[in-house]
Amino acid sequence: MEKLKHIQGTVVAIPVNDIDTDQIIPARFLKVTDKDGLGKAAFCDWRYLEDGTTPNPDFILNNPAYAGASVLIAGNNFGCGSSREHAPWALIGAGFQAVISTEFADIFRNNALKNGLLPIIVDEETQRQLFSLADEDPTTSVSVDVEAQRLTLPDGRQIEFPLDGFSKYCLLNGVDQLGYLLNLDDEVRGFEARNPQRVETTA
């Protein structure tokens, strides 16, 4: 994973509540065995018309003025539903580095952080402000300081957001959690020795 310390980017808004991971990446794209090419399918059923290939001119991500946006501001409870990690893969593939909402579904949040996609929680007032700023001016840009857990709005207002210390450490240093777990092998062995009873699938 790449280190993630700062984000500076333009904002695009999808002001819809409860965007589920089936919308972020429909199930028919889950037949892949790698992570490539999912960006093209992000929000596929909103992004294209019935034929599946003609861009829907009303969908914001098809508006050339917002091309290159790297921060997505969305309605409440983003990423609910299916646990598919294809959702953050698709968002990253579509060029996003951060998603802002008032709340994230647990599994999405975990999956996003493991891939260096930053979920930023703000209050409803900030969310509304960002919705209208992004709507009025496609060049609206925000900056994020991961270390300080701080989001800076175009008017200079700074907002702190929650981020657990461990995820922050992993983002800042570009380390993934597997390395940490692999180092605990002795402790895991100790646990297994103390708790020997298991249901074996191979029995």
Added chain:
Amino acid sequence: MTNNGKPRTLFEKVWDAHTVRDESEDSPAVLYIDLHLVHEVTSPQAFSMLRERGLKVRRPDLTIGTMDHSTPTTPRNELGIIPVADAMAAKQLDTFTRNCDDFGIPMYALGDEHQGIVHVIGPEKGLTQPGMTIVCGDSHTSTHGAFGALAFGIGTSEVGHVLATQTLLQNKPKTMAVNVEGKLEEGVTAKDIILAIIARIGIGGGTGHVFEYRGEAIRDLGMEGRMTVCNMSIEGGARAGMVAPDDSTFEYISGRQHAPSGAEWDAALAKWRQLPTDDGAAYDQEITLRAEELIPMITYGTNPGMGMPITAAVPAPDDERDYNKKTALDKALAYMDLQPGQQLLGKPIDVVFIGSCTNSRISDLRQAAKFIEGRQVAESVRMMVVPGSQQVKRQAESEGLDEVFRSAGAEWREAGCSMCIAMNGDQLEPGQYAVSTSNRNFEGRQGKGGRTFLASPLTAAASAVAGVVSDPRAML
């Protein structure tokens, strides 16, 4: 079983018994995983990661694979094989077979006598037992919580973590007691309970929490009904839902392939009996529903929280004061092509789907078959019945349920996820309406442009016969 005399909840007992390392200021807890279920869709990238790093699967003996999500449910050919027409699905299934072979993981392949939906086969084989930690790269892993296990869905990176280390980094969730007191009326089922709970708390209501379902109505459900309830915990935002194990639980497990026997059974039972929440243990939140007040439920919108009693009218966005909720409802009704104030009862439907890890077990099929017997599926309706596993299918066939469905005009299919996720070609056409016993009514979930009403197997069967959304109570 108290810890320093402090009363604990069921969840806390299971959690405490599995922490290799406690949560600290700097890092989440490290949780040991007793059982890891894997399937073809959310595992390939995790296996690739193991290969890239030269890692092995640490405990293949605590891991089990099955094919379910992208498998066809069409009939077997003359050779007894279920052909896979979709090249990408075929490749994914091949990759899965190779991965399980290479890493020594036991796996039930398409058509195998034990194959089925991952959350149906765990309990069926007796692998799911009280007090265990169970994970799978699938959000409906919560199903296994019906046995008093802590079971939750994980992403593919985490699938890799568990494959490589048998552990996971987890922040300790909060707890919510969900009490369902009293007795259900006839025609009202487990599915109606969980749809009512989600309609009440909303789809984000349980975020950050583990539910513990309690109360007389939950006790009375039996194991398969409890699985239906726990299955949809994620639709209320909770990663896990649990029910304290009791005699129904033990009876269900006893004699299954992986269940303990002899002296081991007695020892297991003694341990399992310690699991229920201690008197005086505290939950972070608590809600209570009265079972007698529930009637069959149905969803009208595009998330499982948009549900209502089947006799109610579709709500009006204009009555919604919260702007975000109003727009969400507007958008949902536009997608569903429904009007505010409209009754769903009597609404013509095109498809009825009985299946999915929510409602594809033998008791679900029995309930639907009993209703259908001697009746006919309406001309205008395509009814699909998809058993949750090969074992459920065989059991149903031995009871003649397949004949009941077939002679009523329904399709009797091979086991799998099927139209719950519509990855395998079983799907709605744009604009079609379905009454479905699955768990998600998201836009396009059952096929692009398809519209889903979630309901119980009884409501689905009644609607199939009438050709319109119907209240099963009037037809029992």
